[in-house]
Amino acid sequence: MIKNVTGYFFVLFFVCFSFIAHAQQQRFPKPEFETEYQMPETSSPMPRAPFMEYVDVMVLILVMGVTIWLIFKKRSRKGIFWVAVFALLYFGFYRQGCICAIGAVQNLALGIFNPGYAIPISALAFFVIPLLVTLFAGRIFCASACPLGVIQDILIVKPIKIAPWIQKTLGLFPFIYLGLAVLYAATGTDFIICRYDPFIGIFRMGAEFHMIVLGISFLLMGMFVARPYCRFICPYGAMLNIGSRFSKNHLSITPKECINCKLCKDSCPFDAIDFPTEEKENKPVKSDTRRFLTYAAMIPLLVVLGGWAVSASYKTLSKAHSDVSLANLLIANPEKMSETDNLDIETFMASGRTLEMLMQDATLVQEKFRKGGWWLGGFIGLVIGLTLLNQVIYRRRDIYEANRGNCYSCGRCMEYCPVGKPDHPYHQLDPKNQNL
Amino acid sequence: MTKRIDRRNFIRGCARYSLGFGLAGVVGFVAKDTIAGEWVWQIDPFKCTSCGRCATHCVLNPSAVKCVHAYALCGYCDLCGGYLKPGHISRDTAAENMLCPTDAIKRKYVEEPYYEYKIIEELCIGCAKCVKGCSAFGNGSLHLQIRHDLCVNCNECAIARVCPSDAISRVPKTDPYLIKGDFNKGEDV
Numbered sequence: 001m002i003k004n005v006t007g008y009f010f011v012l013f014f015v016c017f018s019f020i021a022h023a024q025q026q027r028f029p030k031p032e033f034e035t036e037y038q039m040p041e042t043s044s045p046m047p048r049a050p051f052m053e054y055v056d057v058m059v060l061i062l063v064m065g066v067t068i069w070l071i072f073k074k075r076s077r078k079g080i081f082w083v084a085v086f087a088l089l090y091f092g093f094y095r096q097g098c099i100c101a102i103g104a105v106q107n108l109a110l111g112i113f114n115p116g117y118a119i120p121i122s123a124l125a126f127f128v129i130p131l132l133v134t135l136f137a138g139r140i141f142c143a144s145a146c147p148l149g150v151i152q153d154i155l156i157v158k159p160i161k162i163a164p165w166i167q168k169t170l171g172l173f174p175f176i177y178l179g180l181a182v183l184y185a186a187t188g189t190d191f192i193i194c195r196y197d198p199f200i201g202i203f204r205m206g207a208e209f210h211m212i213v214l215g216i217s218f219l220l221m222g223m224f225v226a227r228p229y230c231r232f233i234c235p236y237g238a239m240l241n242i243g244s245r246f247s248k249n250h251l252s253i254t255p256k257e258c259i260n261c262k263l264c265k266d267s268c269p270f271d272a273i274d275f276p277t278e279e280k281e282n283k284p285v286k287s288d289t290r291r292f293l294t295y296a297a298m299i300p301l302l303v304v305l306g307g308w309a310v311s312a313s314y315k316t317l318s319k320a321h322s323d324v325s326l327a328n329l330l331i332a333n334p335e336k337m338s339e340t341d342n343l344d345i346e347t348f349m350a351s352g353r354t355l356e357m358l359m360q361d362a363t364l365v366q367e368k369f370r371k372g373g374w375w376l377g378g379f380i381g382l383v384i385g386l387t388l389l390n391q392v393i394y395r396r397r398d399i400y401e402a403n404r405g406n407c408y409s410c411g412r413c414m415e416y417c418p419v420g421k422p423d424h425p426y427h428q429l430d431p432k433n434q435n436l
Numbered sequence: 437m438t439k440r441i442d443r444r445n446f447i448r449g450c451a452r453y454s455l456g457f458g459l460a461g462v463v464g465f466v467a468k469d470t471i472a473g474e475w476v477w478q479i480d481p482f483k484c485t486s487c488g489r490c491a492t493h494c495v496l497n498p499s500a501v502k503c504v505h506a507y508a509l510c511g512y513c514d515l516c517g518g519y520l521k522p523g524h525i526s527r528d529t530a531a532e533n534m535l536c537p538t539d540a541i542k543r544k545y546v547e548e549p550y551y552e553y554k555i556i557e558e559l560c561i562g563c564a565k566c567v568k569g570c571s572a573f574g575n576g577s578l579h580l581q582i583r584h585d586l587c588v589n590c591n592e593c594a595i596a597r598v599c600p601s602d603a604i605s606r607v608p609k610t611d612p613y614l615i616k617g618d619f620n621k622g623e624d625v
Contacts, residue, residue, distance in 0.1 A: 028511025028575055035547045039507045040554070044613045047584035050473045096588050103591045111466045117606070118471040128463055135452050135459075191592035204588065206497055246451040322597075347485050347600035 053122040056091075056099060060129060060145055063087045067144040068137050070411070071251050077411040084144035084153065092147030097200040101126045101141060102148065102236040103193045105178070106185035113186035130236075134243040138250040142230060142240060143409040148199050149230050152222040153410060159226040159269035167271060167406075168387060170232040175383040178235035179376040187368045189321040193235060226269035230408065241405045250404050253413045255420045258399035263426060264416040265400065272406035273413060277397045291392045299385035306381025311373030318362075318369040327362035330355060475606035477593040478614050481579035483603035486564035486571065490580055493595045494562070500586035501562035501595065503540070503555050506616040509577035512550035517573030518566035519543055519553055535565050557583065577616065584612050 063083055070079040091100065104127035111119035130141035142149050181193045194200075198215040201207025207215075221228050230237050244250070253264050253273070264273060310317070318324045326344055330337060337355075339345055348358065402413065418426035479490075479501065490501035514527060519541050524533035529543065540559035544552045555578075562580060570578040582604075596604035607614065 026575060027573075028513055030508070030510075031512045031550050033547060033550065037546050037550075037552075040552075042504055042506055042615050044581075044615060045583055045585035047476050047587070047589065047609055047612055050609055053474050098589060098591050100591075107591065108462070108466060111469070112462075115469075118469045119466055120474045121470050121472055122474060124463065124466065124470060128459065131459055132456070135456050190597065194590065194592040195597075204495060207495060243455060246448045246455060248449075248452060343487050343489070344600045347487065350485065351601060 084150040088150040097203040109185040157223040174238035267416040302381035302385040306377035307374040310377030314369040473609040486568040491563040499562040518570035
């Protein structure tokens with residue numbers, strides 16, 4: 001009983017207090033000055049000029065255009081490197097990581113699902129341009145325009161080879177991350193890509209301690225496992241990977257015919273060079289056909305199973321939303337309503353929203369998560385299914401060539417190719433190679 | 437040999453154009469309500485409960501949130517709830533009497549009995565102690581605003597995420613402030 005009374009007292013107190021806190025009340029009239037006093041203006045320093053965001057878009061287009069020229073015409077790794085350094089300085093350290101194409105997918109999702117938010121044209125451009133370029137020239141954006149990629153790329157020291165099965169398994173994560181990011185952005189919960197961007201703290205020279213630690217550990221790891229963020233986390237990279245597989249043109253290791261000299265074999269720090277199929281052991285073709293059909297038949301099953309599993313865990317997923325977490329907390333511990341050391345509860349109690357209103361809002365959010373969970377889970381199931389299916393497709397290959405999905409078009413392999421370079425040491429080993 | 441490559445290229449081309457058109461479709465879908473300018477973050481002073489998280493959660497240190505003073509609202513009081521601590525010993529500029537932890541409010545005598553209060557933004561950390569005091573005991577002329585010469589305009593504002601009263605939202609870049617007006621304009625800022 002006594003507890004109840006104190007509870008009511010607190011509610012009353014907060015209602016009164018909130019009135020005080022929000023009010024703009026003329027308790028004291030504006031003075032009428034007798035002296036020549038001039039009231040100062042309240043200053044309002046303006047943000048960066050609006051046209052500058054189009055300058056950013058122009059810089060992006062320019063950087064990617066120059067990179068395309070350097071890859072396809074000049075075949076110059078050095079040139080790509082310096083363009084990349086420029087992009088790192090501009091988009092990374094000068095623009096401090098925002099705006100960025102990786103995060104723009106969330107703005108797009110929010111723009112589609114939230115009628116109250118209109119996506120800025122510049123954010124849309126940052127999302128679309130790298131994807132379009134990828135469809136026609138490969139992952140140019142990753143090569144030189146992405147500050148997150150470049151900062152890892154220039155710190156590669158001694159890359160180790162990673163077993164293909166590890167790469168393929170970890171390579172599923174970007175798709176899951178992409179799906180989650182879209183779900184969280186669409187439900188208006190959070191922009192997780194921006195929140196867990198490991199390098200933004202380095203660009204800004206300051207962030208929360210654990211994000212700085214994460215960023216530095218990614219860079220340290222990246223000295224040996226080249227570009228770990230790009231390969232195993234980046235959600236935009238997942239989209240570019242798919243686009244690049246079907247690109248019209250792509251960086252080629254050799255300018256003319258591949259002579260199978262194997263010099264480029266170990267040049268790629270990202271294990272993104274596919275070897276001729278003779279080097280692989282040939283699998284029996286018959287059983288592969290059966291496996292192909294089995295995996296293909298499994299895909300719808302995986303989609304439904306994934307959709308069901310993610311949708312069923314909507315309660316866990318939706319906890320990230322502030323309304324849901326607050327409602328959960330208050331339903332589980334009603335006594336906390338009178339607590340004064342929890343700022344969120346205190347503000348909620350003072351806001352005039354009732355618990356029923358909060359629960360209604362939370363239920364709406366959870367419903368969105370339940371529906372979105374089907375899409376997210378279905379998407380994850382599809383990606384897993386297609387990855388499995390891809391394992392059993394046999395492709396004959398006679399030459400060394402870049403894997404279009406995984407290649408970042410950094411151009412390192414081009415330097416190793418002796419074709420078209422008469423003074424390359426390879427030709428001196430065997431004089432008959434001279435005319436190659 | 438050549439036939440096989442042709443088939444591969446054909447599939448690749450089909451996939452490329454379907455991805456391209458898919459992308460164009462998505463863009464077309466959102467393009468109907470794009471805006472020309474960017475959004476920036478701003479605090480609605482009427483929703484703000486001066487909880488103090490702006491000082492601690494901004495990605496910048498010190499925070500891009502500063503206290504601003506709507507002079508048109510100010511009562512120019514000698515006994516200022518935003519300047520002096522509750523229970524201050526005397527009404528002077530001694531540190532023990534002052535509410536602001538960084539001495540960012542400058543008090544200037546205007547005429548009897550009025551004083552002008554000015555925020556020195558270089559010192560302000562956006563802790564909202566003065567805002568709380570001014571709203572509770574005065575006219576509410578001191579309030580928090582995100583200063584756009586400092587704000588790096590994160591895609592996801594770190595303080596908007598933790599704001600307990602959802603007072604921080606996106607506003608058009610062309611009109612980036614929600615500074616309190618005077619009483620004649622009412623609560624319409």
